[in-house]
Amino acid sequence: MARSELARFLRDRREGLPPGAAGLPSGPRRRTPGLRREEVAELAGMSVDYYVRLEQARGPRPSPRILRSLAGALRLAPAERTHLFRLAGVAPEPPAGPPREVRPYVAGLLHRIPGTAVVVTAAGYDVIAWNPLAEALLGDLGSRPNLARRRFLDRDEVLTTGHEDFGEIAVARLRAAADRYPRDRALAALLADLRAGSAEFDEIWATNPVRAPGHRTKTMTHPELGRLHINCDILTVPDDDQQVVFMTADPDTPTARALHHLATHVA
Structure with a gap:
């Protein structure tokens, strides 16, 4: 698993995702336009510590369930989702269904x-x-x-x-x-x-x-x-x-x- 590449990918997607696009209020006093690590962890249903270790390339190999949760939390497009699985060394799963939300x-x-x-x-x-x-x-x-x-x-x-x-x-x-x-x-x-x-x-x-x-x-x-x-x-x-x-x-x-x-x- 290319841990550093996975960590960079997660960090880039988190920092590039506005809170509103993730279904969260923007709120005041944000230093960056993207999500906080705590917010991604909550959206993905995992501990903040575990997510931080993934972003710091210190975490264990994520399971398919964890990767599905991260893909949903970060609102990844199908191609990005496949890329996430490959970076983690896990065979990409077919999406559950076709996207039905309009950008x-x-x-x-x-x-x-x-x-x-x-x-x-x-x-x-x-x-x-x-x-x-x-x-x-x-x-x-x-x-x-x-x-x-x-x-x-x-x-x-x-x-x-x-x-x-x-x-x-x-x-x-x-x-x-x-x-x-x-x-x-x-x-x-x-x-x-x-x-x-x-x-x-x-x-x-x-x-x-x-x-x-x-x-x-x-x-x-x-x-x-x-x-x-x-x-x-x-x-x-x-x-x-x-x-x-x-x-x-x-x-x-x-x-x-x-x-x-x-x-x-x-x-």
């Missing part, structure tokens, strides 16, 4: 591009953040947030183009998520429902499609606005295994005018 800088994107409907999806296609225009375009995202379930089970979105493409893209992403998060019960339950309830999903699953996110165009029928031609562009957030989906229309088209009308209405 503030990602959430800010939802409201910075006028006239654009934006959603953020987790690895299992749960919509975990959206702006008002996206909900007006796609319907109630609060009670029906999973796009794969909508696509294969609800069948309520009438698509005349792009429908088959999204089916293969969704299956490819869900297969990758199943490999990365084998212990996630919510994801396992979703896959079981999709395979049992949709012959189409099961058939695509068997082909093991390899598809990457990118630019797509689809035509959808909105209950109030009629037929819309929508451009979908994806921004990936690799650290959290999430995707930001931007839905726009070509300028000076009926769809662009319809989206403008919808955006004005929801505003």
Whole structure:
């Protein structure tokens, strides 16, 4: 175990994590913007002495349980979590499940591009953040947030183009998520429902499609606005295994005018 490298990694992450990002009040009289050792120890459920020894490269080899606790306390991204395990000489464990919290800088994107409907999806296609225009375009995202379930089970979105493409893209992403998060019960339950309830999903699953996110165009029928031609562009957030989906229309088209009308209405 590279104790000095592990100690440096822990110290750097602690000093670089603002209290607010760890769910703690900032409070007055802080000498540095990061967390104190005592705070990390409390968040990780270990003694202060043990944590101090780890930061001073004097501690014993941490167990997987200790490393999981430290990763959670320091809010490590998946790549950082894997790096922590490797520094400790422990085989990295698969994460318990896909991250379902949206980072503030990602959430800010939802409201910075006028006239654009934006959603953020987790690895299992749960919509975990959206702006008002996206909900007006796609319907109630609060009670029906999973796009794969909508696509294969609800069948309520009438698509005349792009429908088959999204089916293969969704299956490819869900297969990758199943490999990365084998212990996630919510994801396992979703896959079981999709395979049992949709012959189409099961058939695509068997082909093991390899598809990457990118630019797509689809035509959808909105209950109030009629037929819309929508451009979908994806921004990936690799650290959290999430995707930001931007839905726009070509300028000076009926769809662009319809989206403008919808955006004005929801505003």
